[in-house]
Amino acid sequence: MxxxxxxxxxxxxxxxxxxxxxxxxxxxxxxxxxxxxxxxxxxxxxxxxxxxxxxxxxxxxxxxxxxxxxxxxxxxxxxxxxxxxxxxxxxxxxxxxxxxxxxxxxxxxxxxxxxxxxxxxxxxxxxxxxxxxxxxxxxxxxxxxxxxxxxxxxxxxxxxxxxxxxxxxxxxxxxxxxxxxxxxxxxxxxxxxxxxxxxxxxxxKRDHRKLGKELDLYTFSPLVGAGLPLFTPRGTVLRDLLASYSNQLRQEYGFQKVWTPHITKKDLYEKSGHWAKFGEELFLVTSQETSDSFALKPMNCPHHTQIYASNPRSYKDLPIRYLETTTDYRDEKTGELGGLNRVRSLTQDDSHIFCRKDQIEVEIQNLLSCANKLYSSIGMNLHVRLSYRDDSDGYLGDKSLWQSAQEQLKKAVISNNLDYFEQEGEAAFYGPKIDFMATDAIGREHQVATVQLDFVQPQRFELTYKDSEAQDKTPVMIHCALLGSIERFMSVYIEHRAGWFDFWATPEQIRILPINDKVDSYISEVSAILDNIVINSPIKFNQIRYSIDNKKGSLGKKIRDAVKMKIPVQIIIGERDMDNKEVSIRIRKNGDFIEESISLSDLEAYIKSI
Incomplete structure (x- = not known):
């Protein structure tokens, strides 16, 4: 009050x-x-x-x-x-x-x-x-x-x-x-x-547009078009690692990968209700072979319903969980585009569950667990907005179903001891949502992950399963994206970390800085060790990513270049290091670089301990 x-x-x-x-x-x-x-x-x-x-x-x-x-x-x-x-x-x-x-x-x-x-x-x-x-x-x-x-x-x-x-x-x-x-x-x-x-x-200082350029993560081209980012090798490493982590978390709860095409007949979106709601935001595609009207897909849920519908389903088959990390396309207004915050090609770590009503609570709790684990691992505090419908006519489905869905979402959030607030008018047109709000390092709030309960699309697509008495029942559909738009999440993550990413997600984790070319043979020994290191990481099989700075120039310049590219570990190798079978390491800890000498035999354990 x-x-x-x-x-x-x-x-x-x-x-x-x-x-x-x-x-x-x-x-x-x-x-x-x-x-x-x-x-x-x-x-x-x-x-x-x-x-x-x-x-x-x-x-x-x-x-x-x-x-x-x-x-x-x-x-x-x-x-x-x-x-x-x-x-x-x-x-x-x-x-x-x-x-x-x-x-x-x-x-x-x-x-x-x-x-x-x-x-x-x-x-x-x-x-x-x-x-x-x-x-x-x-x-x-x-x-x-x-x-x-x-x-x-x-x-x-x-x-x-x-x-x-x-x-x-x-x-x-x-x-x-x-x-x-x-x-x-x-x-x-x-x-x-x-x-x-x-x-x-x-x-x-943290602006992702500034850092994206300085760190060589992505670019735009007027020949490609506004709002269509092009990711460099470094930026692609980062986005792939983030997507892999999201996929891995969900696969641990039984999600299976699917794949859907990037265009579809408009009929699909007319049946789902998206055409009436978002038709003006779609990129339209014309066939030279048929009279069909196509659109670049703006979302994936209608496609996943068709995979579900491709086979008869029993109550014993449920829940069925699909995940697809894929690029969607929306014809955003040019004036609203900005960096990676809002783009026309957005990659979603999308997932959909088809389940019985008695399975809803467990499935939502699993997704809440995934979201908490992901955001805690990157140091972002989460709270939840329960996004409900209002009394306007822009929503599909019976109000009693909405009320039931909203009550179940709230129950799941409370049972997970999540800090939450409720807001009317923020629901998707087909169902209420749990919107995760993350607070970054300088106190700004961002809407990130989302979990949405949907009773409407399964009805519109006439999806069914046979219950224990062989009667047709309509499944419930749960939508979830842990990162949301990966492009938008990257803008948040870049700014949250000011470009100094978590070690496991850093595109270039280590740079070897030779003092002169007399240590080339010793660099090969160091490289052989690094090549075989799989770091302790949220992502399985995450191998070390490193480079060697063989450019002419002083050690001081090489260090400055590495710091400018926000490389957290720099291995300096000189003739004394080679003679002593050591390496000199500059490592960033608590915002500053410290220097340590490590024996070559201890290098693998040292890197794994970061």
Whole structure:
């Protein structure tokens, strides 16, 4: 309860700062036209139209200076109401075209098309009935159409900073004018603001787009297309190791690998319900031989139903567990693509269980165990979001089945002593989900693994099994991905580890650094030992990956190059090492490198102990 109150207080303060920023912009740019200015996580923004004028980072200082001047004036936030007609006249007089559009829509549509009205301006209560009046808030000479709430006066403001400006289409429609969205962050104290800014600086250092290039993990090509990453040998080692670990965890619980093609007739997705829900996100494929319409597969569950349906099934056969780590394709909007976070070719460590209702709890517990083991091994704390349906019409299946599914998911989570919270409206269209939320090294939360219960697709595809009385029954389908999109998970993992991966997952674990070419024969002896080492690792048969730096140059440069590529173990070999049958090792521990001398006979045991 107290946390909710604190969040409301922060949100109110941040929304008030959006108005203060707009008031400052209006003083500096009297012809400014305003869209909406909500509070958001960590801060606030306002959409602004300055015509041909553009706000740049160099303008932030003068805007902040004006904001502080307004704050010092201790202006009160005064709420008033106008009739809808008075409000429209106000917008015309002030030449606030965007506010005028919102008001005209509100007057025209009322409750029949409430979704066209910005929720930052009007709340649900106001659009349940025909709108007669709207509220305004005034501070100083600035007046704004707004539902509030706000702080009492401008002195009740914490610490803030303007962070960036970006383009934003009015109301999110690319056919509308593009405005300038001015963002700020705000906290209760300067100390909290400083902590946040330091966290941002650390995040910049960890940015997977920056590290992906520096560590030679992946690239993009305009000839291949936006959102279609190409993985280098180093990046491929990393993604293959992560996928192998996920596969191995599930195979220990009886999952079997299957394979499905990358294109399918649209009929499959029409029957599953995906076509109606996601048809605009599919890549369409045309055959030159037949009249069939195909699509690149955006998900794998409908295909797996067809493998299940290929043979008669008995209750004794269940559960049947399939896994497939495969690439799917979704026609994401170009403007939403970014690094590996959102791509058009996403590889999922997908799995599906077909089981009886009495088997659900055990199967979910097994999957929860897999997820916990995977994320604990990479040092990410997990908690769970139970994602339920809401009362909208966007979900398939009987509500009673949904209720049963939601109750069973909650029971499994509680029995596993998982920290959880519940959220309506986040379910898949065919069933509720357990969404795993992982916290990274700098405190950011990411949605990663997911477990989904599905009573709908087995019915739509008419899947059956014979029960103990030879009667046809419909199986339950459980969806699970431990990593989710491997590309997106890699972006999280790269940033979580700042490129210094767990030793077992590091693409190049060891680099041999010879001081000169007089030690070549001894390097062969060292290499022979490394070639036969299988490390202690979550993944079975994980052999050491190493290279030899034979380039001309000083030892210092070779060390710097190895550190730049974030290679955790560097074996330095000189003539004295060769004479003493030793190697000098630089190894990264607790964020720093330490140096040790190891006899050649102890090298294998030493490496296995890392």
């Amino acid at each position: 107290q946390e909710a109150k604190n969040n409301l207080k922060l949100s109110t303060m941040r929304h008030s700062l959006a108005h203060i920023m707009a008031a400052a912009v209006q003083r500096l740019y009297p012809d400014a036209k305003f869209g909406v200015g909500p509070s958001i996580e960590d801060g606030f923004y306002y959409d602004i139209d300055l015509g041909e004028k553009k706000i740049s980072e160099k303008d932030f200082v003068k805007i902040e200076k004006m904001m502080r001047k307004i704050i010092k004036e201790n202006q009160q936030f005064i709420r008033t109401e106008k009739t809808i007609e008075e409000a429209i006249e106000w917008a015309k007089e002030k030449k606030q075209d965007y506010k005028l559009e919102l008001l005209n829509d509100l007057k025209k549509y009322g409750t029949t098309n409430a979704n066209v009205i910005s929720s930052e301006i009007f709340d649900d209560k106001e659009i349940e009935n025909d709108v007669k009046t709207v509220s305004f808030y005034t501070n100083g000479n600035y007046q704004d159409l707004c539902r509030g709430p706000h702080v009492d006066d401008t002195s009740k403001i914490g610490a803030f900073k303007i962070m960036k400006v970006a383009g934003a289409y009015w109301r999110g429609n690319e056919n509308n004018p593009q405005m300038q969205r001015l963002y700020g962050v705000a906290f209760d104290s300067e100390e909290e603001l400083e902590q946040y800014l330091n966290k941002l600086e650390e995040a910049k």
